Amino acid sequence: QIQVVESGGGLVQAGGSLRLSCVASGRISSMYAMAWFRQAPGKEREFVAAINWSGGNVSYGDSVKGRFTISRDNAKNTVLLEMNTVKPEDTAVYYCALSNNRMLFTIAERYRYWGRGAQVTVSS
DSSP states (O other), rough: EEEEEEOOOOOEEEOOOOEEEOOOOOOOSOOOOEEEEEEEESSSSSEEEEOTTTTSOOEEEETTTEEEEEEGGGHHHHHHHHEOOOOGGGGGEEEEEEEESSSSSSGGGGEEEEEOHHHHHEOO
């Protein structure tokens, strides 16, 4: 059984920084793309960032580009999301997702395994 667990959410002031972590466990290979999505109340799920299996290719949603950084440690089956210069509109539940493909995708339907989410709240 494969599990994906997020951690590191919380309350942060606008302009501050926060780091989210995601650990995948179970019978998995590190040769899978991973991604972060988020969903704010009353809004659709939004792509945040994705990273391919090697870490050599990344992609970001337009709303976070230049402020967020995704990285991974395959030895630990972990992916990180460094969030800098956060804004109140970054408030959402952040979900980590694991693909069964080496290539990264920006659409949620290409990711097979999902965590339960981590709440991030940015105060103004």
